[in-house]
Amino acid sequence: MTSGNDHSGRRSAAWFGLDGKLGFVHRSKMYNQGYSSSMFDGRPVIGIANSASDLAPCNAHLRQVADAVKRGVLMAGGVPLEFPTVSLGETLMRPSAMMFRNLMAMDVEETLRANPLDGVVLLGGCDKTVPAQLMGALSVDLPTVMVTGGPMLNGKFRGCDAGSGTHVWQFSEEVRAGRMSREDFATAEACLSRSAGHCTTMGTASTMACLTEALGLSLPGSAAIPAVDAARYRIAEAAGSRIVAMVDEGLTPSSIVDRRSFENAVRVNAAIGGSTNAVVHLLALAGRAEVALSLDDFDALAADVPLLVDLLPSGRFLMEEFAYAGGLPAVVGELGELLHRDAATVTGKSLGENCADAPNWNTDVVRTRSAPVHDAGRHTAVLRGNLAPDGAVIKLSAASEELMRHTGPALVFDTIEEYHAQADSPDLPVEAGTVLVVRGAGPAGYPGMPEIGNLAIPKKLLDAGVRDMVRITDGRMSGTSYGTVVLHVAPESAAGGPLALLRTGDRVTLDVPARRLDMDVSDEELRRRAGESGPTVPEAASGYEWLYRSHVRQADTGADFDFLTGRRGHPVPRRHL
Structure with a gap:
């Protein structure tokens, strides 16, 4: 067994590479999980931050996704260590999952910083879990890859496709107007949720998966793959292998994400008809990454971007069709010079290189710029006036x-x-x-x-x-x-x-x-x-609610806590024993 002399400067060596009683304790306790001494021979130790939870139905299948990531890490010569994070399910949490996004970000940040990890793969799905994990990881700045959970299979009701969220609102109004029976409404509940995964429309979960890919923080083509498609597990395995190489390359979020990355994300959000929630999440992420991004940028940067993706709630189709059409790489290809194609990504190549030959298999779903769903100008607009001096937003495509x-x-x-x-x-x-x-x-x-x-x-x-x-x-x-x-x-x-x-x-x-x-x-x-x-x-009902009310910033700056913005890195914590 190594006693800590061959760890090539890895962060995990400050735990597993030590001589004396402290190294003994760190290594000894890991043996109870059946690890062999080869775990301590200098291999990269990769964290797998898993937000799987039965209380977040969109994320429950991430347990299986984590297994695929582990395979990839092991195949590449790393040591995978999975750990749970706070999980946020928009469908069940009250008063709002958004209240706990910052708490989850703190959980991820401090867990990464406190433990012997050289890199991390983030597993998120439902709306707030993806930005929360990214916020924490950006602050720590360890090599990071995001793997999102993927959308459900298309809902089916009365022989037609039905989209989660969008059709719920439509059906509910039809019941209130007396044009749909309560029996049919009850039947539709199961019809809209046919498999593991998050919402099938271009809601916040799908939007943030796409924008993570646009930021360069997930593997190309990963955002749209359905949760139950075998390709979801293959790309998770690939992410596990890639993070090991990123550790060796020293490829951290701060060497990937810059102003160009965020400009790409804002423009992609306009092209896909993305959620207005992307505004608060991207502003919060930019604050963690120390990148200048303002509310007005969402209007200015998207002004010349047409709506290309014909998905509910701004169009006709659902995420399955988007995946089969080519997913986000097809959008990147159609946007051409509207994006910074030289922006860096987790692959070690640029966004343009990743998507250079990306096909668009269905121009009804992913339109060309010459035949868009809507011409430029149907993006998320920013309003100001004496009712909203610091700004408000409206999604024009909807x-x-x-x-x-x-x-x-x-x-x-x-x-x-x-x-x-x-x-x-x-x-x-x-x-x-x-x-x-x-x-x-x-x-x-x-x-x-x-x-x-x-x-x-x-x-x-x-x-x-x-x-x-x-x-x-x-x-x-x-x-x-x-x-x-x-x-x-x-x-x-x-x-x-x-x-x-x-x-x-x-x-x-x-x-x-x-x-x-x-x-x-x-x-x-x-x-x-x-x-x-x-x-x-x-009055605050809990300690965390008091903290939230006391320190949350306003929506126009991302609603992060005022004491969490910025990048604090990953110094090795002080020793004990």
Whole structure:
């Protein structure tokens, strides 16, 4: 057995390569898992950060994905050590999975820093698990590869494809309007979730998988492969092999991710019709990577990018078709010079080199730039005005063209629960031109920016045939949602933003071409209202909730904790014993 003299400067040598009682203890305890002495001969020790959990259904199959990663690590001569992380399931967690994204990032960061790891493979799937793991890994800056879990197989209902999320919202409205029976609605529950994996639409999970690939932090072609396709396990195995080589090459996130990478991700998000949640996640990731990225960049960088991917909720198809058409490499190929093709990736090659010969097998799904789903300009737009001085966003590809310029009276609710209690009332004072507003849903206010923005249309309007109206919130909406919804209003109402001063009956103007969001209330009147009462924030229910409310930043900067931005590296912790 080696006593620590041949470890080639690896970080793990500070544990397993030591002489004396400390090295003895570190090595001895690993023997109880059946490892042989060859584990300590200088091989790269690779962590596998696994967010598998029965409480996060989209991530449950990552246990099997981890086995494939281990095979790859072993085949390449490394030592795989799997460990669990906090897991965030958007479908079950309350008050919002977003509240715990930063907690998961802290978990990943500190686990990586505290343990004898030379590199890490991150396994995530559901919406917040991917950005959370990446945030932690970017702060530590060990060699890192992300393997996402992949989408479910297409949902099937009444002989037709049905997309998770998007069709849930549609079916729910049909039930409320009396056009779909509750029995059919119940039957659809299982029809939309036919296999392991995350949402089948271009929701947040699929979006973040694609953007991770665009950032260069996952292997090319990995984002769209269905969770149950054998190719998912082959690419996981390849990631396990690749991370061992990355350790030898010293290829860390800081040598891969730069301003070009984030510009690519923003433009890819526009081309795929990605989730508005990508805005807060990319801003948070840029903060960890110490890359300058602002909210306005999402509008400016995407201005000349057409919508190329014809997927729900902005189009027709689902992730299976996207995978079979060629996935993200096909999009990169179609975007051409709109991307920084020299940007680095985990393969050791550039993005352009990775995708140089990428085929597009189905131009109905991944359109060409000469025949896009929508011309340039249907991206996530950034709005400002006296209702959102620090910005708000709207997903144009999911909004109604006729509502891009709209003025109407506000109908204001202080909580989403208050709105739900009244939404079906025939006496609700609402018309098609009303602007629905729900506040108190921002990062600190709710807490955690819940996905409540796609407010259900009031039943009296549904019965009248209304299918869309302007809605405004300081919260978020699911990436699977659609509609003319203004989100992420900053500052939020709980932080004293102007949204807190809006009153029912005030005239609100949405002018997307001018990028404006305003209320027709004088500055003098706003000052008077501001003196009436301050914003109310509920008392924290737990220690972590107190920490979250006290330190979370606003949506326009990524809603990370103010004390976590930046890269802190991976110094070996102090010894004990």
